[in-house]
Structures are given as C-alpha cells and as structure tokens.
Amino acid sequence: xxxxxxxxxxxxxxxxxxxxSITVLEDIxxxxxxxxxxxxxxxxxxxxxxxxxxxAGLDKPTEGNVIIDSESIAKLPDLHISKFRAKxxxxxxxxxxxxxxxxxxxxxxxxxxxxxxxxxRAREMIESSLALANISHKSDTLASRLxxxxxxxxxxxxxxxxxxxxxxxxEPTANLDLGNSVKFIEILQKLHSLGKTIVxxxxxxxxxxxxxxxxxxxxxNGKIETDI
Amino acid sequence: xxxxxxxxxxxxxxxxxxxxxxMLLIALYWAIKMLISWDFGSFSTAQYRxxxxxxxxxxxxxxxxxxxxxLLIYFVFTIDSISILIPGAMCAAGVVSxxxxxxxxxxxxxxxxxxxxxxxxxxxxxxxxxxxxxFRFKQVIFLIIFMMVAIEGYLxxxxxxxxxxxxxxxxxxxxxxxLEGSNPLPFGLDIRNLMILFYMIYTLLMVTLWYxxxxxxxxxxxxxxxxxYYGVVYLFGTYVYRLPTHKCPFCMMQREYYFIGYLIxxxxxxxxxxxxxSSFINLYxxxxxxxxxxxxxxxxxxxxxxxxxxxxxxYLQNGVFL
Numbered sequence: 001x002x003x004x005x006x007x008x009x010x011x012x013x014x015x016x017x018x019x020x021s022i023t024v025l026e027d028i029x030x031x032x033x034x035x036x037x038x039x040x041x042x043x044x045x046x047x048x049x050x051x052x053x054x055x056a057g058l059d060k061p062t063e064g065n066v067i068i069d070s071e072s073i074a075k076l077p078d079l080h081i082s083k084f085r086a087k088x089x090x091x092x093x094x095x096x097x098x099x100x101x102x103x104x105x106x107x108x109x110x111x112x113x114x115x116x117x118x119x120x121r122a123r124e125m126i127e128s129s130l131a132l133a134n135i136s137h138k139s140d141t142l143a144s145r146l147x148x149x150x151x152x153x154x155x156x157x158x159x160x161x162x163x164x165x166x167x168x169x170x171e172p173t174a175n176l177d178l179g180n181s182v183k184f185i186e187i188l189q190k191l192h193s194l195g196k197t198i199v200x201x202x203x204x205x206x207x208x209x210x211x212x213x214x215x216x217x218x219x220x221n222g223k224i225e226t227d228i
Numbered sequence: 229x230x231x232x233x234x235x236x237x238x239x240x241x242x243x244x245x246x247x248x249x250x251m252l253l254i255a256l257y258w259a260i261k262m263l264i265s266w267d268f269g270s271f272s273t274a275q276y277r278x279x280x281x282x283x284x285x286x287x288x289x290x291x292x293x294x295x296x297x298x299l300l301i302y303f304v305f306t307i308d309s310i311s312i313l314i315p316g317a318m319c320a321a322g323v324v325s326x327x328x329x330x331x332x333x334x335x336x337x338x339x340x341x342x343x344x345x346x347x348x349x350x351x352x353x354x355x356x357x358x359x360x361x362x363f364r365f366k367q368v369i370f371l372i373i374f375m376m377v378a379i380e381g382y383l384x385x386x387x388x389x390x391x392x393x394x395x396x397x398x399x400x401x402x403x404x405x406x407l408e409g410s411n412p413l414p415f416g417l418d419i420r421n422l423m424i425l426f427y428m429i430y431t432l433l434m435v436t437l438w439y440x441x442x443x444x445x446x447x448x449x450x451x452x453x454x455x456x457y458y459g460v461v462y463l464f465g466t467y468v469y470r471l472p473t474h475k476c477p478f479c480m481m482q483r484e485y486y487f488i489g490y491l492i493x494x495x496x497x498x499x500x501x502x503x504x505x506s507s508f509i510n511l512y513x514x515x516x517x518x519x520x521x522x523x524x525x526x527x528x529x530x531x532x533x534x535x536x537x538x539x540x541x542x543y544l545q546n547g548v549f550l
C-alpha cells in the first residue's frame with residue numbers, strides 16, 4: 001500500500017479586495033500518494049494555480065492544513081519553508097521564470113546556492129539534471145537566447161537539480177507548441193518512472209488519458225468537482 | 229509651566245517618547261488579543277490572521293525598542309546638555325540629582341533596556357523556530373515592558389516638571405566626595421581588592437560563557453555590573469578625567485572626554501545583559517544560541533580593554549598610578 005505524500009485538509013483561500021472577499025479555494029480535501037501523477041484540470045480562475053502555490057509553500061491558506069511528507073507546511077515560517085521547498089519540491093512554472101541574463105548552467109545552479117552544497121557535488125547534480133531534461137548541449141547558452149521549448153527544459157532541469165520527491169507543474173505546456181508539449185510529456189513520463197510524485201495543473205487536452213497518470217481531478221470555482 | 233519643558237532637547241525627547249508610547253499602545257492591543265486567542269494547533273482563519281498579525285506586532289515592537297535604545301542615549305545626552313541651565317550642575321550627575329525622580333527614572337530606563345534586550349533575544353529565537361515556542365512568554369515580557377514604560381512616562385513628566393532651574397544642585401564633585409573619610413566601596417573593599425575582584429569576575433565570566441555554565445554566568449554577570457559600576461566611578465573614571473578626586477559616572481560622556489562614557493557604560497550594560505539573557509534563554513529552551521554568548525564576550529572584553537587602557541596609558545606616560 002502506498003503512503004500519502006501530500007495531504008490537503010479543509011483548505012480555504014480567500015483574497016480581500018477592498019471590502020469584498022473573494023474565495024479562490026473552498027473546502028479542498030485531497031490526498032496524493034507517493035509516486036502518483038495527478039492532473040488538476042480546470043479553466044482559468046478555477047483555483048489550480050493557487051492550490052499548487054499553497055502545496056509548494058509559496059502562499060499560505062486562509063484556513064486548513066497542508067501536510068507534505070508528514071510535515072505540516074501551512075504554518076511554517078518563510079525561513080523554514082524555503083529550506084523545505086529546496087529539499088522536497090521542484091516547481092515548473094508556466095512562464096519558466098528563468099533568470100534571462102544567466103546561462104543555462106547558472107540557472108540550474110541557483111536552487112543549490114542556499115543549500116550550501118560544495119561545487120564538485122553541485123557540478124554532478126547539475127550535469128545529471130541537464131541530461132535528464134535533454135538540455136546538456138545548451139549549458140553555456142544564455143537563457144535569453146533559448147526557444148520556448150528549450151526554456152521549459154531548463155526549467156525542468158532546475159526543478160530536478162536538488163532531486164526532489166515532488167514535482168509541481170503549473171500550466172507547463174501553455175507556452176509550448178505541440179512538438180515541445182509532447183517532448184515535455186515524455187520527460188514527465190521519465191520522471192514518473194523514477195518514482196517522482198507529479199502534480200500538473202493544466203487545461204491542455206494533451207494531458208487527458210495519459211497512460212502513466214493516476215488521476216485527473218477536475219476543478220471549478222475553487223472546488224474539486226469529482227476526485228476520480 | 230516649567231521653563232525646562234521649553235528646552236529644544238527636552239521637547240524632542242518627550243515628543244519621541246510619546247510617539248514610541250503610542251506605537252507600544254497599538255502593539256499592546258494586539259498582544260492582549262493574541263494572548264487571549266492564540267492557539268497554534270488550530271488551522272482556523274482567525275488563527276492564521278493572528279499569526280500574520282504577530283509579524284506586524286513584532287516588527288512594531290522591534291522598531292520601537294530600537295528607537296527607545298537610542299532615546300536612552302539621547303536622554304543622557306539631554307540631561308548632560310541642560311546641566312548648563314541648572315546652578316551647581318556641571319554634568320548629568322547634578323541634573324539627575326535635581327529632584328527625587330531623576331535616579332528612579334534612570335534606573336527604570338536601565339531596567340527597561342534589560343527587558344527590551346530580553347524580548348529581542350526571545351523574539352529572535354521565536355522567529356527562527358518552526359512553531360513559535362516562546363510566543364506567550366514573549367508577549368508577557370512585552371506586557372511587563374509596557375507597564376515599566378508607563379511608569380517611565382510618569383517619571384519623565386514628574387522629573388522634568390520638578391526641576392527648578394533657580395535651585396542649586398550638588399554636582400558630581402560633592403555627590404561623590406561627600407563620603408570623604410568613609411569607604412564608599414561595597415563589602416568594605418579597598419581599591420586594590422576591588423580591582424582584583426573586577427578582573428577575577430571578568431575572567432570567570434569569560435570562562436563560564438565559553439563553557440556554558442549558565443546559572444553561574446547569570447550570577448557572575450549581575451555581580452560584574454555591580455563591581456564594575458564602582459570600578460568605573462572610583463578608579464577607571466579618575467584615569468579618564470586624569471584627576472584622582474573626580475569620581476563621576478556622567479562627565480565621561482561629555483565631548484571633552486570624547487564621549488567615551490557611552491562606550492564604557494554601553495558595552496558594560498549591553499554585554500552583561502546579553503550574558504544574562506542568552507544564558508537564561510539557553511537554560512529555558514535547552515537550546516544553544518551561541519552568537520549571543522559570543523557577543524556578550526566581545527562587548528565585555530571591549531569594556532575591560534577600554535577601562536584598562538586608560539590606566540595603562542596613564543602609567544606609561546607618567547610612570548606612576550593616580
């Protein structure tokens with residue numbers, strides 16, 4: 001029996017705009033087992049990205065709890081959540097969020113800097129994650145000179161460099177053409193075969209019925225519609 | 229109205245105290261609310277709101293305490309500078325003794341400084357921990373500080389409104405010379421034994437800080453403040469003034485002595501307080517906040533080095549002691 005790695009309990013997220021309170025997530029309960037590949041599906045504004053951000057510790061809930069690998073992260077202070085995220089979670093963003101003036105190598109190095117890893121070990125880790133994302137041949141190129149597909153692969157390498165157990169992807173194919181989207185899914189399959197837990201928030205139909213995905217969870221108006 | 233209240237420095241000082249007090253009052257409102265409703269185990273909206281608010285309150289308090297620290301220095305500077313307005317006063321010693329409230333006010337300020345440093349150390353530990361382990365303790369310390377600040381405010385008003393600028397006061401030369409013939413030093417010590425005790429406690433304090441004998445450190449640090457006060461006033465100060473009869477804790481804060489008093493008293497009080505507080509917190513939390521103990525060691529060593537250097541320099545220049 002697989003053990004849960006992500007547990008979301010009675011989660012609410014509300015934003016205040018003047019006197020108006022907007023509920024973005026409402027009463028979310030979700031359990032994801034180790035090694036699962038989950039797709040959160042929904043239109044823009046359904047709350048996928050907010051849910052992913054709270055799972056990554058980038059945002060805090062208004063109510064409820066998030067437990068990652070048996071540790072409650074909803075209330076961890078910034079200092080601790082940063083260390084926790086660096087160790088446990090790799091995040092891939094829709095707009096890649098690369099540092100454009102740095103080379104591919106340096107972009108992938110960035111998450112290792114706060115971890116205080118020595119340079120020889122860092123070199124090994126970077127080489128291995130660049131190889132896994134099929135972007136080793138561009139390691140000296142500036143991020144600003146890469147195509148969309150290449151940028152996405154650098155973002156994957158950066159997410160994988162610290163060998164996290166969980167990979168969270170926010171609309172990973174929204175800025176990619178069909179060919180690059182398919183390549184991205186192939187990399188995802190490779191990561192799944194390595195035992196990583198993957199959560200993808202997307203509205204891309206390419207993610208429907210993937211052979212390796214465990215569940216598709218539809219979201220609308222901040223709620224999980226049905227957890228299949 | 230007392231003419232002294234129209235003095236620029238007194239006005240600035242009192243105005244700043246009022247501003248800081250208003251900030252503390254806002255923080256007090258939230259601190260009480262947090263003390264009543266705080267439940268870290270809860271994942272309710274109200275608890276999340278309190279946790280966010282606690283960051284704001286800590287920031288307000290940290291800012292207010294830093295301002296109050298500089299206000300303490302400014303207070304000493306102010307009473308020293310108004311000594312020219314009061315007949316008989318040559319430095320802050322005369323102004324402090326202008327009425328009964330002066331010394332009470334100064335001691336209250338030193339006590340507030342101690343609790344502020346205690347709060348800052350607890351806050352620093354609490355913010356670095358995962359689950360606010362000292363949150364309630366920190367708020368209780370703040371309540372104590374607030375009560376003392378209220379007393380301080382009362383003493384501030386009473387002190388400045390009761391200084392009569394036509395009434396002559398005793399300055400340091402008579403204040404500290406009035407016991408001529410009797411021994412003003414504690415435990416019947418003479419200067420030689422006072423110095424032996426001074427350097428012995430300092431050495432022991434360094435050893436206990438280094439090896440983390442925490443209860444002994446607290447006792448020694450309290451003793452060191454006491455002995456050092458007499459050491460500075462009755463020996464080291466006379467080398468600062470280069471006059472064996474000039475025994476004053478305040479004159480050394482004046483420009484003619486290069487404001488060295490601020491460094492001497494500052495390093496003594498903050499260093500000793502740090503030693504007490506870090507040992508106390510480490511005992512209480514069973515943790516190890518090394519940097520606070522190291523900081524205490526550095527500050528106390530600076531204090532001893534500065535004091536000793538005045539004696540050594542005088543001896544090197546003149547070939548005799550005072």
